[in-house]
Amino acid sequence: MASKIIAAGNHDSAVVLMMGAHVLRSGVQRYLINLMEKGYISCIATNGAGAIHDFEFALTGATTESVAHYIRKGQFGLWQETGRINDIVSDAAKNDMGLGEAVGRVIEEERFPHCDISIFAAGYRLGIPITVHTGIGYDIVHEFPNCDGAAYGATSYTDFLRFAKVLESLEGGVVMNFGSAVMAPEIFLKALSMVRNVARQEGRQICHFTTLVCDLLDLPDNYREEASKDNPYYYFRPWKTMLVRTVADGGESFYVKGRHPETIPALWTAISEPERDF
Numbered sequence: 001m002a003s004k005i006i007a008a009g010n011h012d013s014a015v016v017l018m019m020g021a022h023v024l025r026s027g028v029q030r031y032l033i034n035l036m037e038k039g040y041i042s043c044i045a046t047n048g049a050g051a052i053h054d055f056e057f058a059l060t061g062a063t064t065e066s067v068a069h070y071i072r073k074g075q076f077g078l079w080q081e082t083g084r085i086n087d088i089v090s091d092a093a094k095n096d097m098g099l100g101e102a103v104g105r106v107i108e109e110e111r112f113p114h115c116d117i118s119i120f121a122a123g124y125r126l127g128i129p130i131t132v133h134t135g136i137g138y139d140i141v142h143e144f145p146n147c148d149g150a151a152y153g154a155t156s157y158t159d160f161l162r163f164a165k166v167l168e169s170l171e172g173g174v175v176m177n178f179g180s181a182v183m184a185p186e187i188f189l190k191a192l193s194m195v196r197n198v199a200r201q202e203g204r205q206i207c208h209f210t211t212l213v214c215d216l217l218d219l220p221d222n223y224r225e226e227a228s229k230d231n232p233y234y235y236f237r238p239w240k241t242m243l244v245r246t247v248a249d250g251g252e253s254f255y256v257k258g259r260h261p262e263t264i265p266a267l268w269t270a271i272s273e274p275e276r277d278f
Helices: 002-010 029-037 048-060 067-073 084-094 099-109 119-126 149-167 183-201 237-247 260-277
Strands: 015-019 043-047 130-133 174-178 210-215 252-257
Touching: 002 015, 002 174, 002 260, 015 149, 015 183, 029 119, 029 260, 043 048, 043 149, 043 183, 048 084, 048 099, 048 119, 048 130, 084 099, 084 149, 099 119, 099 130, 099 149, 119 130, 130 149, 149 183, 174 183, 174 237, 174 260, 183 237, 210 237, 237 252
Parallel strands: 015 043, 015 174, 043 130, 174 210, 210 252
Antiparallel strands: none
């Protein structure tokens, strides 16, 4: 994967990293930011929880609470500081900004105490899209009275279009998914269909790229073949979407079982070692 990422960069092909929010909770931000700074990542896509964890890490250096304890009191997720994200999103919608860009701008320009570990701030600073793909009602910020659902819809859709724009350069590129069972394969599927539709009209194709899925399931050795419908893993979207269907016309796929604190540093090391050789 490291060699494919390096090759993609040499040919100006997109390298997209999609992730669940637990990637940030695993403490691998500096690895990701370093890859961004060196030009190895074209876009990072995450969900609404990813924005929340990044914001809280940058502001306070921590991002966890006892769900079991606070849900009993009706206090789970209702932290005043985190509720500010809603105001940021509302302002972003008024100014036609994306959700990820807006959060990153505030963290970077206000110099949050721990902004050095914010991938959103790094994305804003480096001009690399950090796109946020929300589901209404999924996130703690939706509990607050200052939450504007329309603003979340507008800013998240702007991010989806930006994500699709990046995929226009996917021929010869790489798409990675770390720990997102629904969001990542679904936005990738739809955005890829959009850009392939346009490419076909223009006499181009977007078929030759590599996908990587890193998760905890024990997939069989023949994961490049779709599971049968009587297999519960058939409904594991990263398998059928990213490892089989979207690469069926000339792409290649890989699956790595591992925890984020292991796989992200391993990827960084694999990229950095040949870089040092040069």
